[in-house]
Amino acid sequence: xxxxxxxxxxxxxxxxxxxxxxxxxxxxxxxxxxxxxxxxxxxxxxxxxxxxxxxxxxxxxxxxxxxxxxxxxxxxxxxxxxxxxxxxxxxxxxxxxxxxxxxxxxxxxxxxxxxxxxxxxxxxxxxxxxxxxxxxxxxxxxxxxxxxxxxxxxxxxxxxxxxxxxxxxxxxxxxxxxxxxxxxxxxxxxxxxxxxxxxxxxxxxxxxxxxxxxxxxxxxxxxxxxxxxxxxxxxxxxxxxxxxxxxxxxxxxxxxxxxxxxxxxxxxxxxxxxxxxxxxxxxxxxxxxxxxxxxxxxxxxxxxxxxxxxxxxxxxxxxxx
Amino acid sequence: xxxxxxxxxxxxxxxxxxxxxxxxxxxxxxxxxxxxxxxxxxxxxxxxxxxxxxxxxxxxxxxxxxxxxxxxxxxxxxxxxxxxxxxxxxxxxxxxxxxxxxxxxxxxxxxxxxxxxxxxxxxxxxxxxxxxxxxxxxxxxxxxxxxxxxxxxxxxxxxxxxxxxxxxxxxxxxxxxxxxxxxxxxxxxxxxxxxxxxxxxxxxxxxxxxxxxxxxxxxxxxxxxxxxxxxxxxxxxxxxxxxxxxxxxxxxxxxxxxxxxxxxxxxxxxxxxxxxxxxxxxxxxxxxxx
Numbered sequence: 241x242x243x244x245x246x247x248x249x250x251x252x253x254x255x256x257x258x259x260x261x262x263x264x265x266x267x268x269x270x271x272x273x274x275x276x277x278x279x280x281x282x283x284x285x286x287x288x289x290x291x292x293x294x295x296x297x298x299x300x301x302x303x304x305x306x307x308x309x310x311x312x313x314x315x316x317x318x319x320x321x322x323x324x325x326x327x328x329x330x331x332x333x334x335x336x337x338x339x340x341x342x343x344x345x346x347x348x349x350x351x352x353x354x355x356x357x358x359x360x361x362x363x364x365x366x367x368x369x370x371x372x373x374x375x376x377x378x379x380x381x382x383x384x385x386x387x388x389x390x391x392x393x394x395x396x397x398x399x400x401x402x403x404x405x406x407x408x409x410x411x412x413x414x415x416x417x418x419x420x421x422x423x424x425x426x427x428x429x430x431x432x433x434x435x436x437x438x439x440x441x442x443x444x445x446x447x448x449x450x451x452x453x454x455x456x457x458x459x460x461x462x463x464x465x466x467x468x469x470x471x472x473x474x475x476x477x478x479x480x481x482x483x484x485x486x487x488x489x490x491x492x493x494x495x496x497x498x499x500x501x502x503x504x505x506x507x508x509x510x511x512x513x514x515x516x517x518x519x520x521x522x523x524x525x526x527x528x529x530x531x532x533x534x535x536x537x538x539x540x541x542x543x544x545x546x547x548x549x550x551x552x553x554x555x556x557x558x559x560x561x
Numbered sequence: 562x563x564x565x566x567x568x569x570x571x572x573x574x575x576x577x578x579x580x581x582x583x584x585x586x587x588x589x590x591x592x593x594x595x596x597x598x599x600x601x602x603x604x605x606x607x608x609x610x611x612x613x614x615x616x617x618x619x620x621x622x623x624x625x626x627x628x629x630x631x632x633x634x635x636x637x638x639x640x641x642x643x644x645x646x647x648x649x650x651x652x653x654x655x656x657x658x659x660x661x662x663x664x665x666x667x668x669x670x671x672x673x674x675x676x677x678x679x680x681x682x683x684x685x686x687x688x689x690x691x692x693x694x695x696x697x698x699x700x701x702x703x704x705x706x707x708x709x710x711x712x713x714x715x716x717x718x719x720x721x722x723x724x725x726x727x728x729x730x731x732x733x734x735x736x737x738x739x740x741x742x743x744x745x746x747x748x749x750x751x752x753x754x755x756x757x758x759x760x761x762x763x764x765x766x767x768x769x770x771x772x773x774x775x776x777x778x779x780x781x782x783x784x785x786x787x788x789x790x791x792x793x794x795x796x797x798x799x800x801x802x803x804x805x806x807x808x809x810x811x812x813x814x815x816x817x818x819x820x821x822x823x824x825x826x827x828x829x830x831x832x833x834x835x836x837x838x839x840x841x842x843x844x845x846x847x848x849x850x851x
Binding site: 395 | 680702704784800826834
């Protein structure tokens with residue numbers, strides 16, 4: 241008890257009173273004097289940096305959404321005009337719609353694939369194979385989305401691509417991947433899921449490892465085997481992990497940019513244009529910074545709403561041990 | 562009682578054993594197919610980059626580089642200032658990683674072992690900033706960078722990326738795992754709080770710092786969005802940006818040259834994968850509620 245008060249870190253809720261009562265008063269006093277500013281010296285770089293490069297920009301972004309500004313002439317206050325324009329802009333609308341479709345399909349694929357593979361890897365398997373599969377599925381995460389999109393664009397080439405060659409072996413005629421709206425959307429989703437499912441896979445592996453073996457033993461004594469076992473034991477016990485994995489997958493997918501930018505530049509037409517792409521284009525190509533900020537604010541609100549909704553839903557469906 | 566036990570010990574294992582062996586084989590086959598789909602594109606990239614440019618579109622494709630040919634690698638050095646790209650990427654990534662390690666260690670230590678007013682509230686704010694997508698703050702950050710005359714420089718990429726909420730969170734968790742008694746012992750020995758951090762806690766937190774560094778390296782080496790916005794002249798491009806513009810310039814003419822560049826850009830990531838995979842996996846999944 242008493243030793244704790246003499247340390248610079250161990251001061252409790254009432255540091256003053258306790259320390260003066262302590263016999264080793266000098267050390268404590270010095271510690272206390274230093275303590276006032278010391279934590280702030282440790283925090284200064286991070287707090288200052290975040291203030292300047294995160295908090296200030298958030299405020300500025302919200303403020304900017306109410307101005308028209310092309311960076312060259314002075315900004316003019318336009319009230320909610322930017323929001324009104326953005327909401328009516330067909331390109332912006334299509335982009336948000338594309339983003340929603342993308343998120344639904346990509347996240348469903350990503351989570352389904354990750355969960356299925358995680359269950360298969362985590363069941364009885366030689367250790368070296370488990371290590372190999374874990375590394376293999378994790379591998380795409382270390383690559384740059386831009387590089388991946390570069391080589392995937394060649395693989396999905398209609399005439400010479402390996403994908404269509406593989407399909408031709410099974411008798412499927414060449415798919416016009418990158419020249420049709422549906423094909424392009426499919427490629428963006430497939431390339432994104434290819435690179436990102438490993439992250440959800442890792443989360444599921446961790447979640448599965450934390451399910452006690454006894455639960456399965458109990459279930460098998462009760463006669464649950466194979467898929468029934470997973471349906472009635474694994475899924476409910478895994479639901480906290482599933483919640484985290486889906487929140488993170490959705491938040492990341494909502495911000496998709498690199499893949500559609502490199503693979504399709506948003507085309508053909510607007511078919512693969514995403515929310516972040518229109519932020520990028522209106523700000524840095526059309527110099528409409530106010531509009532870009534308005535779109536950014538809307539996107540952030542959507543992200544926050546989805547996150548909140550997921551945690552609320554979780555109260556009903558997530559089963560905590 | 563005895564009947565149940567008998568049933569369990571006599572019949573069940575036999576049925577299970579048979580079923581299990583068969584299911585292991587099925588699982589391995591399915592997992593192998595999945596691995597082929599995951600690794601296949603990367604192997605194709607590698608082997609195509611090692612073939613003469615004229616054979617790039619050859620079908621059936623080659624997934625193994627049996628007769629390596631380095632023409633494409635010579636070409637990528639000629640057509641792209643790849644040395645400058647590598648230097649830029651290394652500078653940007655290295656300085657961000659070191660900067661993040663230092664600032665996150667300091668802040669993480671303060672949040673874990675120093676007492677001050679508003680600690681909880683401040684930490685909540687730090688955590689909350691992780692929710693805000695970078696794409697939303699990019700416009701004001703760009704303005705700020707332009708305002709101080711740093712646009713189209715590497716510093717424009719480095720400085721804003723140094724303060725790290727996630728790294729701070731990770732280091733706080735790591736320091737919390739170290740006992741507070743260490744500080745007591747150091748204080749008794751007369752060490753100043755700074756010395757306590759420098760000589761006692763920081764060395765013990767090296768594994769946590771390595772995770773922060775590896776995560777920063779992996780993320781910023783591969784980063785595309787910010788360099789696309791912050792840099793204008795090719796001399797300031799980073800690798801991903803240079804490769805995408807090379808692909809744009811070459812069209813579909815000599816894809817093996819582009820792929821050679823892609824392979825070269827993957828080498829540092831591969832090194833991280835081989836030596837720091839566990840740290841990377843732990844870091845990526847840190848703070849997800851486990």
